Amino acid sequence: MKISFLNGLRIAIAAAAAMGLVAALNLPQVNSAVKNAAYSALEPVQSGIWNAGAGIHGFFEPLAKINSAAAENEQLRAQVSGLLAETARISELKKENDFLRQGLNLELDKEFDLKLADIVAKDIARDILVINKGRRNLIDLGMPVITAQKSLVGKISAIYENYSEVTLATSKDFTFDVRVGDGIDGLAKGQGEYRVQLDLIPKDKDLKSGTAVYTSAMGGIFPAGLLVGVVDKISKNDVETFQTAELAPAFDARGSKQVFVASGKAPLELVSGAKKNND
Amino acid sequence: MTKRQLFLVAALGAAALVQVSLAPHFLVAGQAWMRWINFVAVTIAVIAVFEKKNNKFSWVAAFTGGVFLDLYSNPFGLWIVILVGAVAFIKLILKKYVRIVSYW
Numbered sequence: 270m271k272i273s274f275l276n277g278l279r280i281a282i283a284a285a286a287a288m289g290l291v292a293a294l295n296l297p298q299v300n301s302a303v304k305n306a307a308y309s310a311l312e313p314v315q316s317g318i319w320n321a322g323a324g325i326h327g328f329f330e331p332l333a334k335i336n337s338a339a340a341e342n343e344q345l346r347a348q349v350s351g352l353l354a355e356t357a358r359i360s361e362l363k364k365e366n367d368f369l370r371q372g373l374n375l376e377l378d379k380e381f382d383l384k385l386a387d388i389v390a391k392d393i394a395r396d397i398l399v400i401n402k403g404r405r406n407l408i409d410l411g412m413p414v415i416t417a418q419k420s421l422v423g424k425i426s427a428i429y430e431n432y433s434e435v436t437l438a439t440s441k442d443f444t445f446d447v448r449v450g451d452g453i454d455g456l457a458k459g460q461g462e463y464r465v466q467l468d469l470i471p472k473d474k475d476l477k478s479g480t481a482v483y484t485s486a487m488g489g490i491f492p493a494g495l496l497v498g499v500v501d502k503i504s505k506n507d508v509e510t511f512q513t514a515e516l517a518p519a520f521d522a523r524g525s526k527q528v529f530v531a532s533g534k535a536p537l538e539l540v541s542g543a544k545k546n547n548d
Numbered sequence: 549m550t551k552r553q554l555f556l557v558a559a560l561g562a563a564a565l566v567q568v569s570l571a572p573h574f575l576v577a578g579q580a581w582m583r584w585i586n587f588v589a590v591t592i593a594v595i596a597v598f599e600k601k602n603n604k605f606s607w608v609a610a611f612t613g614g615v616f617l618d619l620y621s622n623p624f625g626l627w628i629v630i631l632v633g634a635v636a637f638i639k640l641i642l643k644k645y646v647r648i649v650s651y652w
Contacts, residue, residue: 304619308619325573390569391568
């Protein structure tokens with residue numbers, strides 16, 4: 270089939286127009302304005318779909334895990350007996366903590382300047398969420414995003430006028446310093462698809478499954494003390510210098526509807542101050 | 549553009565919304581398989597395979613679907629290139645290697 274000159278010209282003009290449009294849409298200001306406008310227009314529908322998905326996810330999750338339910342039940346029974354003793358200890362610590370908080374006037378809203386945001390979408394191929402707070406709400410790049418339970422969600426990686434993108438802690442190639450339990454320092458590496466790996470833990474350290482992992486202020490990315498997850502499967506290798514482990518992340522995007530953007534008061538200022546000193 | 553084509557463009561927009569807002573919630577056998585099932589790409593592939601030989605709508609659908617998906621990823625244009633490339637590949641295969649014979 271031969272293409273006539275006129276048709277060829279038409280196709281060439283259409284292709285050039287399409288390429289020009291795509292190039293224009295990659296200009297930061299145009300890209301930001303177009304995405305912001307599109308998100309604004311689609312948000313009512315998207316929020317509804319996201320919330321419906323979060324509800325349905327909770328309904329089907331037990332069916333998907335039915336095979337491992339018996340083993341999990343045994344494991345949970347064992348954990349419950351351990352946790353009862355732990356609860357008694359925590360109760361004592363809580364009294365002490367409450368007393369100290371009253372004394373130091375340290376509440377969560379004193380630690381962070383929190384902005385509540387709804388999740389509206391997720392990037393197709395990567396662990397990146399879109400939330401409905403943006404530049405207009407004084408959101409800035411690098412701000413940590415947390416849950417109401419002070420668990421780590423991720424950090425702000427792109428901002429538009431009314432919306433922002435949150436790169437999840439599970440995002441591929443996203444690394445940050447963590448502290449395991451009471452004091453083992455390590456590195457958390459996002460693996461994508463809601464998975465995180467714990468790395469650079471010396472082999473002589475006693476790493477236990479179920480130990481809580483928190484952020485560390487060392488890398489200057491997040492404030493210290495945000496719950497990242499718990500240690501799941503530990504792998505030790507005679508050849509390797511360090512041991513690694515899979516983490517069960519504390520934040521599950523699939524069942525979540527809202528998050529907090531922590532625009533940080535004391536801890537973040539300390540972190541940025543430390544970073545400036547290092548520079 | 550016909551009514552049917554307008555409906556298909558709207559369907560592509562809906563598929564993109566489902567892809568970014570509903571699909572991320574689901575795991576199949578503990579894995580996030582849904583990220584590999586792209587509703588927009590599947591819809592465009594179906595259009596490209598079943599449209600009449602001289603019809604050019606699949607190219608428009610690929611571009612439009614790409615724009616919808618690119619709103620939720622970076623850099624802008626990546627999905628347009630992928631989907632237009634997929635349509636070109638399907639058209640090439642259909643032209644060179646597939647012959648539909650009709651006895652009626």
